[in-house]
Amino acid sequence: MVVMIEVIDPWGSCLVEDYACVVRDFGLEQFRASAFPKPNRIMRRGVVFAGRDLQRIAECIKNKKPFYALTGIMPSSEKIHLGTRLVVDNLKYFQEHGAKTFILVADLEAAAARGVPVAEARKRALEFHIPAYLALGLDYRKTAFYFQSENTTVIKLAFEASQKITLAEFKAAYGSAEPGRIMSAVTQIGDILYPQAEKPLPGIIPVGIDQEPHIRLTRDYLNSIKSSKRFVQVSSIYHKFTPSLDGSLKMSKSKPESCIELPEDPKVACKKIQRALTGARDTLEEHKRLGAIIEKDMVFELLKQHLVEDDNELKEIHDEYKSGRMSAGEIKQIACEKMTAFLKDFDAKLEDSRSLVKDLQFVS
Ligand code: TRP
Numbered sequence: 001m002v003v004m005i006e007v008i009d010p011w012g013s014c015l016v017e018d019y020a021c022v023v024r025d026f027g028l029e030q031f032r033a034s035a036f037p038k039p040n041r042i043m044r045r046g047v048v049f050a051g052r053d054l055q056r057i058a059e060c061i062k063n064k065k066p067f068y069a070l071t072g073i074m075p076s077s078e079k080i081h082l083g084t085r086l087v088v089d090n091l092k093y094f095q096e097h098g099a100k101t102f103i104l105v106a107d108l109e110a111a112a113a114r115g116v117p118v119a120e121a122r123k124r125a126l127e128f129h130i131p132a133y134l135a136l137g138l139d140y141r142k143t144a145f146y147f148q149s150e151n152t153t154v155i156k157l158a159f160e161a162s163q164k165i166t167l168a169e170f171k172a173a174y175g176s177a178e179p180g181r182i183m184s185a186v187t188q189i190g191d192i193l194y195p196q197a198e199k200p201l202p203g204i205i206p207v208g209i210d211q212e213p214h215i216r217l218t219r220d221y222l223n224s225i226k227s228s229k230r231f232v233q234v235s236s237i238y239h240k241f242t243p244s245l246d247g248s249l250k251m252s253k254s255k256p257e258s259c260i261e262l263p264e265d266p267k268v269a270c271k272k273i274q275r276a277l278t279g280a281r282d283t284l285e286e287h288k289r290l291g292a293i294i295e296k297d298m299v300f301e302l303l304k305q306h307l308v309e310d311d312n313e314l315k316e317i318h319d320e321y322k323s324g325r326m327s328a329g330e331i332k333q334i335a336c337e338k339m340t341a342f343l344k345d346f347d348a349k350l351e352d353s354r355s356l357v358k359d360l361q362f363v364s
Helices: 019-025 054-062 082-096 107-114 118-135 152-162 167-174 179-196 209-224 266-274 284-290 298-307 311-323 328-354
Strands: 048-052 068-073 100-105 143-147 203-208 235-239
Touching: 019 048, 019 209, 048 209, 054 235, 068 082, 068 118, 068 179, 082 100, 082 203, 082 235, 082 298, 100 118, 100 179, 107 118, 107 179, 118 143, 118 328, 152 179, 167 179, 167 209, 179 203, 179 209, 203 209, 209 235, 266 328, 298 311, 298 328, 311 328
Parallel strands: 068 100, 068 203, 100 143, 203 235
Antiparallel strands: 048 235
């Protein structure tokens, strides 16, 4: 059965059941890894599934023309979901392919939409989120950071945008129109355009599909002021959610027992993997005969999205498991070992990155 939601709500926890449907309903472009040089792990595997105006960015990369990549940190909790790493993977890809890279801390949005005081959001970002993003592979020397609350250029761009957006447009994009959310959304437009404040520049915004309404609003705004030629239309790139280990589609804080967070004690992570929903058959005999149903298997999904970098290695695991030669116990063991190594490496890098915070470039 295909369940589709009418409006993707960036502040809710709506699930996306069918990504093909999302592509169609929102008029997105299907992502083609072959259009990009040296696609990363999640691009090659269809975890990155869609975008907008991707060709413009592929050409910037090919022709070595300047462009930017920008995303935002939402410090609404003191940890991040493993799935957040997918945003960083894409940001890192564009950084390595020449993008001027920006990361903002959405402290105003955290206050307006999530009830986190601005000072608390700032503290969390400096102590954890920014170091975590660096630990996941960004180059701090090539990344510019800012806080929404300190960036007057962003605020000015947001006010300009607010004059062109109607309440009806807002309701169509978000399903509702609460003042705090309107403020957050126009601020996000300011963020997305900030690298173009002085001159037009192609740019790409890597985000989860829940952020699509913000992208659409920004692009509609830019279409409405097209004649000014002040901005290049922005591109975006979307990845699927990392599913909860119980099989629901998005890792959720309301289900800590089946959601891997960063940081996380490897023992706890392995316990969660042990309890994960798999596509193994009811009995070992049946499993050997029929093999696993890979599409239903959350452990394989974890390996595919996060834990196995090498395509050949992944294919080998896939083939063994699908044929029934590998059992659920065995694939869980592999996932646990790889997860343990990943989490330990993350912890070590997080410590190193914390000492870098004082050397970061903050812009405004
Ligand atoms: N709304 C985003 C979130 O909830 C954070 C964010 C703010 C953002 N401004 C942005 C993301 C600009 C991408 C681009 O996570």
